[in-house]
Amino acid sequence: MALMLAWRFFKRELFQGQLLLIIFAITLAVLAVTGLASVSDRLQVAIEGQASQFIAADRIIQSPREIDPALLAIANKAGLTQTYVLEFNSMAYAGDKFQLVKVRAVEEGYPLKGQIELSTGQAQGLPKRGSLWFETRLAGLLSQPEHIEIGHANFTLSAEITRLPDAGFNLFASSPVVLMRMADVAKTGVIQPGSRVTYLYQFAGNASQLTAFEMQVKPLLNTSQRWIDVTSGDSPIANAVKRAEQFLLLACLLGIALACAAIGIAAQRYCQRHYDVVAMLKTFGASARQIRILFSVHLLLVTSLGVVLGLVLGIGLDKVISLFLPAEIASYSPSLLRPVLLGTATGLISALMFSAYPLLRLLSIPPLRVIQRQLESANFGMWLHLLLSLMAMGLLGYLYSGQLAMTLTVVLTVLLLGVLLSLLGFLMIKLGHGIGMKTTNPMQLALAGLRRRAKQNAVQLVGFSCALVLLLTILALRQDLLEEWQQQLPDNAPNYFLVNIAPEQKQGVEDYLFEYIDEVPELYPVIRGRLTQINGEETLTKKQVEAGESGRLGIGRELNLTWREQLPKNNQILEGHFNQKPNDVSVESGVAERLALKVGDELTFTIDNQTVSVIIASIRDVHWENLQPNFFMIFTRDTLSSFASTSILSFRLENDKQQVIVGLLRLFPTVSVIDVGAMIAQLRQIIDQVSVSLSLVLGLVIMASALVMMAQTEAGMASRQRELAVLRTFGASGWLLKWATGLEFALLGFIAGVLAVWVSEFSLYLLKTQVFELNVYMHWPWWGIAPLSGAVLVGLLGLWRCRQLLNHSCSELLKGH
Structure with a gap:
């Protein structure tokens, strides 16, 4: 009986327009969440798709040894395209000259994303068997040879590489890169048991395939293996993509908050409008159970209609907006399952939890309201309303974003x-x-x-x-x-870097560049050193700490150190003052946090087999996203000037002055030019x-x-x-x-x-x-x-x-x- 009455009640109020407000609010809530989620998913997939060209794939597994074939079988089952790259260092010989090179051995299909840029244009395919593609500076270092030897094999230098899609942005890479076929590795004889090599297994596919693959594979990786995507690391593109994704997540979280507010207000109004109806039903003898069923079913019907309308309009909104997007973004079509589920959950959860308190007040309306219309129910349980509202908002926000800090920020707001x-x-x-x-x-x-x-x-x-x-x-x-x-x-951002400038070359390089560019940037000296002690305590590597050894965590590799008399423009002092005393050092904030360093701590470095101790004078914030020379440690001239060093500088050169670089390499063949x-x-x-x-x-x-x-x-x-x-x-x-x-x-x-x-x-x-x-x-x-x-x-x-x-x-x- 109550169900039939609820249906008749619903039809009458729907046709009379009395339910429009709450249906509109629920529709708006589902529309906002579904539409924002659909559009943001499309934009996020598009941005990641474009950014994946920086790592030559959508996902990468980096490993010091071959991975379990079962993992590759999972990728095949998920429908992913895959290839792999083998990296190792070796000595290259040309006559009586030799040079350490980084060998990248690739197989058919590389790169999965992006293009290899050669001096003659975009590469078509890969090097032929027995030939190498080489980084431009290698020819200068080995006096322009036509052939080089790596291990037991002889190779023809067939093409100059100007850019690899996954080359990254490492200004201090000391070894030029050569690209060879995977099939040529064996004949070099370089790879032996115990050799230090890196396997890069690359995968590409659509969003759903990658998500399924990631969920299955990541838990199976060991501590020596690393999962890499476009947001990994501190590269400029990684930080840009991370922040873009966070913004899109935040927009949807705020959309959820907006939806919850709309439904909460509409539910309050819905219940207020039915105070007289409840009083009349109670007067006619309706039981509390009948009234609960009546309004529960009625509210469920209203919510269902609002959810369906919101989903249809939200999906339609995504389709309409995609017509106005750039082609490279509109071409990406992520699954609609997630936006639909999120929109449905938003409508149902928020309607239920935001209407609980108003519904309780509605059901407690006294029958005397028929006579005295100013009577309302007791104002009880407001704490319950607040608790349910915050729970609904927090639950929906966390389910969508998976980020506790962002969800808590919205709830606290x-x-x-x-x-x-x-x-x-x-x-x-x-x-x-x-x-x-x-x-x-x-x-x-x-x-x-x-x-x-x-x-x-x-x-x-x-x-x-x-x-x-x-x-x-x-x-x-x-x-x-x-x-x-x-x-x-900025528009005048440097697009060239000169690395490994020897001390005797500094003046000549500056004089040469001064003829072609308006202002020659300042050179940064670069000295290699290792952090060995913190406040007199020997430092340990991360592996030693994980193995249970006691001591201070250090940095398990040599660092590139520099000195400066003034603070770099793209740095900001967070604590202390920039170097004023001869033994001062300025430390980047990320390293300071990771190693628990503070102003006043003593650091000891080993440089050229000599011990150097300095005092931390300042902690710096460094914008690593800038394509500028950046350093973890900046010393004073007095501390480092006695050590052998090379230099690095960056400058901007217009596209019509490419011959300047050619002339520079002829004059200074051992200087490395990095075109960014x-x-x-x-x-x-x-x-x-x-x-x-x-x-x-x-x-x-x-x-x-x-x-x-x-x-x-x-x-x-x-x-x-x-x-x-x-x-x-x-x-x-x-x-x-x-x-x-x-x-x-x-x-x-x-x-x-x-x-x-x-x-x-x-x-x-x-x-x-x-x-x-x-x-x-x-x-x-x-x-x-x-x-x-x-x-x-x-x-x-x-x-x-x-x-x-x-x-x-x-x-x-x-x-x-």
Whole structure:
């Protein structure tokens, strides 16, 4: 009986339009989450697809030995394309000259992503058997030979490599690279039992294949094996992709928060509208169980309809937006399963948990409300409502992002918004307490309206403030990310690096470059050294620490050290002062954190079999994303100038001056030239795509926020119609009512703007320090712009929504009531 009544109840209210608000809210919630998730997944897959060209594959397993064939069988079963690269160092001979080289042996299919760039253009295929492709500087180091020997084999140097897709950005790579066929490795005789080699197993496929492969394989890797993707390491592209992915995740988390706010407000309004219905049913003898079933089924039907509509519109939104995306992004089509599941979960979980408290209040409505309509249920269990709301938001956020810090930031932001609404918002609304119903002053009438609808306005403030917080947070992060990327890759960024400049070559190199470029950059001296002690305690490698040996963790390799008289431009002092005393050293913050170093600690290095002790004078923040020479340790000249060193410098050369590099190599054949122009161009292309992504997500959030604001103005139309009828009866003019209504909404918007600035600054502080690692600063213009913009936006929106009521006559308003 209750089920049948619920169905009839649902049909009647649906056709009469009384369910539109909550259906609209649920649809909006599912639409926002599904649409944002679909679009962000597409953008994320596209960005990773473009960025994967920097590692020549989608995923890589790095291992010091051949991996278990069972792992490769998993890749085959997942449908992944695969190949592998073998890397090892060997000596190359040409006549009486020799040079240490890094050999990269590849098999058919390499590279899976990207292209090999030769001096003659893009490579077609791989080197032929018995021939090598070689890095340009090798020819200069060996006096331009036609053939070289590696181990027992003789090879023809057939083509110069200008760039490998997975070459990375290692300015201090001392060995030139040669590329050979995998089949030629055996005849060199170089690889023997115990030889130090690196296997790079490369895989490519679509997102679902890669995810399935990763879930199965990563747990099977041992400690000597490493899983690599585009976000691995500290390369410029890795950090750009990480931050882009974090931004997209954050946008969807904020979309979830927006959805929860919309559904919570709509559920509150839904239950309030049915107070009289429950009182009447109780009067007619309906049991508590019947009423629970009636409204549970009714709410389930409403939620189901909203979820279905939201999913259809969310998927449609993704399809429409893909028509306007660049072709390289639109060509990627990730699975819709995840956005659909997330949208469904958002609709069902948030509708259930956000409506639990309003539904409990609805079911406790006393039958006497039929006679005394001002009666409501007891205001109990608010702590339960708060707990369920936060649980719903946190659960959905963590299920989507898998990032605890980001999810907690969103939850804490919501908590702060609630506290401010309680302490500040309600207080400001109560400022109109002593103002009566004088109809001669629009401001007084607006303040009186705020006082009379204090509870309803407090609820509306939640929606308006949430919408503004979303806009301010997303806008600020987008701007900060784009500005940082622009600073890292300015238009005049260096595109060439000169490495291994001998001391006797420094002046000649500077004089040569001075003829062709406006300003010759400063040379950085480079000295190799090993950290051996910290505060007199011998350092251990990571493997020794993991094996249980006691001692301070150190760095298990030699470091590239330099000296500087002034702090590099792309560095920032976090603690202490830059080198002032002869034995001072400045340490990069990441190394300082990993080794638990602090200002005042003593470090001991071994350089050229000599011991050097220095004191940490400062901790530096280094922007590794900059394509600039960067160092973990910067010493003073007094400490390092007596040691043998080479130098490194970077400079910019326009594309039409390539002959300058040719002339430089002829004059200084042992100097290594690293061309990063192609890398910069590709990195800029990816950042441009990220910029499109950030702008697109911002647009979606603006749309969702606007829809929530529109839904908020709908909530109070019934009570506002009654008030307008009364005021019209007492002779209030249309002009007065329009101004009073506009001012009332404008005051709400102003308060929402103040709250939004407070909450946005708080959330941005947490996000920048805990997630994005960006510089924190106050957005002072917001403190004036946000409240005024909120007042104008909400005021105009309220007037637009109330336009019909304001144009009605007194009799029309009374008939409508």
